[in-house]
Amino acid sequence: MRTICAKNIENAERFKQQLLLWSQQYNEVVFLDSNRYQQRYSHYDAVLAVEAFTSIKTDYYNAFDDLKQYQQQTKDWLFGYLSYDMKNAVEDLHSENFDGLAFPDLFFFQPKKLFLLKGTLLEIQYLRLCDDEIESDFTSITNYPQRITNNNVTLSAVEGQQLKIAQRISKENYIAKVTEMLSHIHRGDIYEANFCMEFYAENVRIEPVAIYQKLNAISRPPFATYFKNNQQYLLGASPERYLRKEGCKVISQPIKGTAKRYSDAASDEKSKTDLAQNPKERSENVMIVDLVRNDLSHTATKGSVVVEELCGIYSFEQVHQMISTVVSTVAESTSPIDILKTTFPMGSMTGAPKISAMKIIEDLEETKRGLYSGAVGYFTPNNDFDFNVVIRSILYNAQKEYLSFSVGSAITSQAIPEQEYEECLLKAKAMFEVLR
Template identity: 50%
Template sequence: MVQLDDKKVFIDKALQWADQFQILAIFDSNSHSEKYAEYDLVIAADYIDLLETNFKDAFGKLEKFKNKHQGWLFGGLGYDLKNDIESLKSENPDYLEFPDCFFFVPKHILLIRGNTLEVQSDQINLYQEIQNFKNPILDYDQQEQKIIRQRFSKDEYIRQVKDIQNRISAGDIYETNFCMEFYGESPILPLTTFHRLNNSSDAPFSAYFRWFDKYIICASPERFLAKRSLKLISQPIKGTAKRGNTPEEDDLLKDTLYNNPKERQENVMIVDLVRNDLTKCAKSGTVRVEELFGIYSFKQVHQMISTIVCEIKEQESIVNILKSTFPMGSMTGAPKIKAMELMEFYERSKRGIYSGAIGYITPEDDFDFNVVIRSILYNATNQYFSFHAGSAITYYADAEKEYEECLLKIGALVKALNGKLEG
């Protein structure tokens, strides 16, 4: 254990040190003090072994990989693993080419709680090596402006939403999460972009993940699923409001969000969906809502977050728990399978790792996975960057307001890229 004299300086050096490896994972809670947080920062760098696969029998392959390695695992679950769980398909264009499932056993692990650093590595002088590392983050403001395009114009988006609402009126679904892609084709500096995004968003489930030439630059406010001993915790987000310009306006916006019937309707539908998912791996009678309609404030937005917990039934494997609850209800809709099927029809690009999850499994068989939203995804080989935004569509949704909500959610991403949005 090491006591850090200047935590911020060490973290900046550690991020730059880790960025030299082809595979790495960084999870930053930004010191949010929510009750289930275990670490302020986790860094896993370089690899001993790895798993990379498409959706076909992906969870079976992950089970074998997990059984082979009983220590730390870090990795990602792409949204299109839905096709391994249900009879679904993903045929929309994919310009990022992330694998559907990817995990690695790290060579080096850094764990920070408060000002205490724990190093797990065979490299004896790793702490000193990081302390001496010099590779300053470049000033991104000097980079050229990035042109960002979108798969739907505003008019096209509104037409799609109204068509989806016709399907809701017909009884096909009750609610869905309709997403659109924003993209550009030019080189970016991944770590610098993460540095800018993380400073502006300050999200509790921020992450920087590199898988060879592919990067996840993430400012997620949402936990998909965590395991603490025999307890599972899911914290879906449904309900978004902008921040105010004054404390008084901020309080009014929070109160308005909390009392908004539409936002409550969306949230409770997903709570019910998550409760149903958790029953697949929970001891009978233990699924309960720990918090309903909690309002949490972040630098960019206010969010309505509910917390659902359960006690895990005996002999339930880690991988089966993940499979039973994936994809997360907040990014699908209800009924879940039909909503996923319809969004494949209405959306214009493959989601891939967007609305999937990245996280880690500990040697004690606990885990923590976020929801990959508010995230810039980047393929360095073809210099293609992308981010999606989605919102909940119900019968009462206002299509124009849902479009504006999508733009609100991507504001920090555009700024981090020094981007200019084109219709």
């Protein structure tokens, strides 16, 4: 049983920063920030879960079954992630590419301390409460500074060397690989596939909170994530929801279609209009919507899968995005893990048909995706959940001193390899900016 209390917060933005800094004393941290982005099905403004009471960490083998058992036993809040390579638990697939990060395929924990912020109302939930612990922690949080004081030293390479960000696939090699993917499309092997490449730095030390704060400040996404598991970090600025469950309703909001933002209002509006009318971008989005509809149908009640919004245009700090919303209804008895298992990985990061696309992706990409293009989120005690898509994010293993971020784009028959490469660089812009 959790002890629950409520507090009124005078300055929610300041409190969020204090909450994040205060959390760094714990080994397990999940901090989620919506940045008050007004999007359909938005919920909490911010959530913090810290300090594992129990946890599960495993590779992909039988992982969904293990997670289902863990979720049914705890019947509590659970926070964590599914890596992209959980696909290997669902289909006869493998991940043999290079992995510099070495994160587990799946990790979830039951937090001792939980903070849920909505507007100026804060709900605090603690497990195994000690006398006055909530009041003591709340006082400590409100006395924290808003930013790291030595923020001028946020990045360094080991032994004083300058940080160098390398590219796993060269531009020439990228174009050759996309051309090969196009040949698969023209043969009819697939209709669309999401092809990704990694940027990385070795022998690097960073201050994760400072980097996250910078990334979030320039992106302001609805699914910002700071994740810590001992020395493994995710610093995320994702604009995309993978899947949400509210009661018997399941919501998916895939993104396909990207356009540049401009400081000039007229140019920015034109970019937005061009995106909405671009036949290639729309076809990418519609293909993934069809895939999502099929995925949701595996657990949906008959006739309940509906496209609530098709190819809506949403603006973020760095880019305009094309987002669709697909919903379904499930029976009350349906396991939340089964809903995830029958839809994972998300269509926006794979392609269509999904299994064929994933096989071709694995052959052409040179890095194991791991947590990139996986999902971070939480389960509630009443079997609801909310998960994002891990994109526009920096991954860091402090023990290995290895930093990584990946970007990708959807390849269809209309794709021009050079333009797809430029789209990848556009998506990487924010990560480069904070790391420089």
